[in-house]
Amino acid sequence: MLPLLFCSVATDQVNRLFTARCWCTNKALSDYQATIVMKVSFPRAWLGILVLSTGMVSAAVALPRGEPEALGFSPARLALVTETLRHYVDAGHIPGVVAGIARHGRIVYLESLGWQDVEQQVPMRSDAMFQIRSMSKPVISLAIMQLLERGQLRLDDPVSQFIPAFADMNVFEQVGVSDGAVRPASRQITIGDLLLHVSGLSHRNSALYRERDVRSRADTLSQLVDKVAGVPLVADPGTVWNYSISTTVLGRVVEIVSGQALDDYLQASILDPLDMPDTGFHVPADQLDQLVHVYRLSPAGMQREPDMDIPITREPPLLEGAAGLVSTVPDYLRFLQAFMNQGELDGNRVLSEAGVALMTRNQLPDAVLPIALNPQQPMHDLGWGYGFSVVMDASRSGFARNNGEFGWNGSLGTFSWADPETGTVAVLMMQIQPSGAYNLSALFKTLLSAGIVTAF
Structure with a gap:
């Protein structure tokens, strides 16, 4: 047939x-x-x-296919995952979704539902390209760890060694108050501080940076980073976990240390070795049919956000490591699987086993825990490695998780997990705001965990 x-x-x-x-x-x-x-x-x-x-036909599936039952998954439970996701699409809660699950390096589930473009009724495809926003951060962090393993930098190197504008930073005297008196920072920001988000820098969309016109897509990475260095810190380096623009600064460090543009470095050292052909800083013209459009959920229904499509369809002057990549579920499954394989995939090693441990185990001291994206909602279950969030106390997660699980999410509805205990990696991608609407990621993770009926 x-x-x-x-x-x-x-x-x-x-x-x-x-x-x-x-x-x-x-x-x-x-x-x-x-x-x-x-x-x-x-x-x-x-x-x-x-x-x-x-x-x-030469398949471009992320990883080899495996039979769910042979890999300990219940086909009936996986069918329930599809049924649940389809309900959210049919009810108009989300425009479309791609979900993928692999265990021990083989795909047991890959499904695309709904629409890439609701107005034009373009069906979702499994290689659809999504803006993954903060799921870009682990990719840039991997680049930094590669340079560390080549002896080209150290975690305790001051950032000013590479970007002199960071040499004499000031900090607001009152933590969390982004105006008023400033004083010299207690010490310099290090590479490790940037990886762990304890640099004292602020978020790229923070009021602090908006008021000072720090971020513009018309700027180059070098120009943006110099602007960031001109704004006082919100806390002394190493004292407060503050989710921030740090990873974009790390992208500039990659450029300076490697002598390559950030996109060129990623292509040569990560994307090509891991066979991630649909990941990059923009969607090329001949792949626009893969682009998923962004929608905002409102009481009136889903509203298209056309302005969010424009920058990603052109080669950008600003290569924003904290949030700038586009990718697919198949590509990101490969990325996570490389970490599950201790830094190697299909014979290509991108990081040592020791480097993987640094990225996927908590590196934060107790003094800066718990971490929080919202001060009113501390994440008591999570710590942070040199690249990923890490589950430290699954009993406080509120949904199915295991200690040691690592991953991260993106603000437009992309989610990823890797669970060493079960040998499972999973990626869920949508393009919606707010990204946490309906808490669909937690539901997907719960259904995924319930689908594992055999442990091995």
Whole structure:
């Protein structure tokens, strides 16, 4: 039986060629829901007789497929995951979603539901490209850890060693008050401070930075970082966990130390070795059909946020490490699996086992715990490694988690987990604001955990 294929066709009038870009959605295939499987050019006269067979399909699934039952998952429970996600789409709560689960390096679940573009009724595909916002942070953190392992920097190096503008920072005298008197910071910001978000810097969208026009997409990374260095800190380095623009500053450190533009470094040292072809700082013109549009949830229903699409469809002057990447569920599953494999995937090593431990185990002292995105909602279950949040006390999570689990989320509705205890990685991607609406990520995680019926 032939797979069900969808193709978009572009015309080359000069060479009288058509270029077909095809993807397969036949769930009977072992690599079902594979997407972007081929690009082929053929003479115009062949268009009417083009036949594609299964043997011609080269799947672009994130990881090899595995049989759920053989990997300890209940097919019935996984069907419930699909049923639940479909309910949220059909009820108009979310426009669309892609979800993926892998165990011991093999995919047991990959499903796409709903719409990439609600108005145009463009179906969601499993290789749809999402703005992953803060899920960019672990990628940049990995780049820094690679440079550390090459002996090109140290965790206790002052940032001013690479960016002199950070040499003489001031700090507001009252913690949490972003105006008034300032004094010299008690010490310099280090690379480790930036990785752990204890640098004293503020969030990229904070009132502190907005009032001072710190962030502009028209700036280069170098220009933005110099502006950041010109604003007083909200706390002395090392004293307060404050989720911040630190990772964007780290991106500039990567450029200075490596001598490469940030996107070039990531491509050569992370994205290519891990085979993540759909991850980068913008969606290329020939992949716009993969772009998922952003919607805001309101009492009146879902409202399109067109302004959020524009920057991501052009090559940006600002390579924003804290929040600038686009990616897919298949790509990010590969990224997480490399950490589950202790820094290696398909024979390509991107980090040592010791480096993985530094990134995926809590590195914060008790004095700065608990961490909190909102001071009124401390996250007593979590700590922070040199790249990921880390579950330290699952009993305080409020939903299914295991100690040692690591991952992070993005502010437009992207979520990721890796659980060494069960050998499971999972990614859930939507494009909605507010991203925590309906707490769908916790529900998905609970259903995922309930689906594991055999431990091994």
